[in-house]
Amino acid sequence: MNVFVTGGAGYIGSVCVEELIKAGHQVTVYDNLSEGHRSAVDSRAKFILGHPEKENDLRNAVLSTKPEAILHFAASTLVGESMTDPGKYFHNNVCNGLTLLNAAVEAGVKKFVFSSTCATYGPPDKVPMTEDLPQRPINPYGESKLMFEKMLNWYHQVHKLEFVAFRYFNAAGASEQFGEHHRIETHLIPNILKVPLGQSKQCDIYGTDYPTPDGTCIRDYIHIIDLAQAHMLALAPGKQGFYNLGNGDGYSVRQVIEMCEKVSGTKIPAIEKPRRPGDPPKLVAGADKAIRELGWKPQYPKLQDIVTTAWNWHKQHPNGYSD
Structure with missing residues (x-):
């Protein structure tokens, strides 16, 4: 096509x-x-x-x-x-x-x-x-x-x-060849991985008093x-x-930090900051319709797989794309 x-x-x-x-x-x-x-x-x-x-x-x-x-x-x-x-x-x-x-x-x-x-x-x-x-x-x-x-x-x-x-x-996450490089990086995983890359001393947690098991926001990663x-x-x-x-499952900010520590083999300090206005405690997708009507089946639903591919790409491209 x-x-x-x-x-x-x-x-x-x-x-x-x-x-x-x-x-x-x-x-x-x-x-x-x-x-x-x-x-x-x-x-x-x-x-x-x-x-x-x-x-x-x-x-x-x-x-x-x-x-x-x-x-x-x-x-x-x-x-x-x-x-x-x-x-x-x-x-x-x-x-x-x-x-x-x-x-x-x-x-x-x-x-x-x-x-x-x-x-x-x-x-x-x-x-x-x-x-x-x-x-x-x-x-x-x-x-x-x-x-x-x-x-x-x-x-x-x-x-x-x-x-x-x-x-x-x-x-x-990333493929072997292509990954995440934004002019202004707002996404959690690449910002956390800046610490083991030596580009930041710590990551930030915005809000630790949400009605979730560990007090931090829960998000669905695909x-x-x-x-x-x-x-x-x-x-x-x-x-x-x-x-x-989405994957129909969610991970808290603290869980994502812990997984990034595990995958990178680096202790990642986190600074606790106030909530950001408008951040809901939990956002998780119900993706049954895509699974049922499109025949879609996620191949990499585990957070460890997602973080591992992101870490592998960032290690190979610590400064992102050359241009």
């Missing part, structure tokens, strides 16, 4: 591109490299340096590629930044997304797979979280993703564009390759709708 991937130079996109090519697909990556890295793009993929702010740049890239499917990972994703610069998030995640949708319709694209987020739910009414929960985002990032989900629904009704939208929980495999399954004709992606 001929697949057009936006954001294919980013963390999740790079591994999905790698898995697409392994599965025999022809891939074009469109990325402006504002957050991604040129060296994170699989050498077997065609690369287009994108300028979505230029009129018709994204449209022309889609039309010239003539894709059968689009995987859309390009987004602004920092929750804190979205609270200080909401315009950036609505412009990139909604306006540029609309341009991509219109190009998809014009090019006759048959399938659209969207990288959404559990942030569309906001604080959950129950855990594990299922797809039928109310969606009440509490930041512009989550709101922008929800707006695009609604746009997808209307484009399906009006233009018959078949779509799958995946609401991610905490993507983590291996990046398992995430990518779900996208492969979504390309099948007839697959349509919204799906959570």
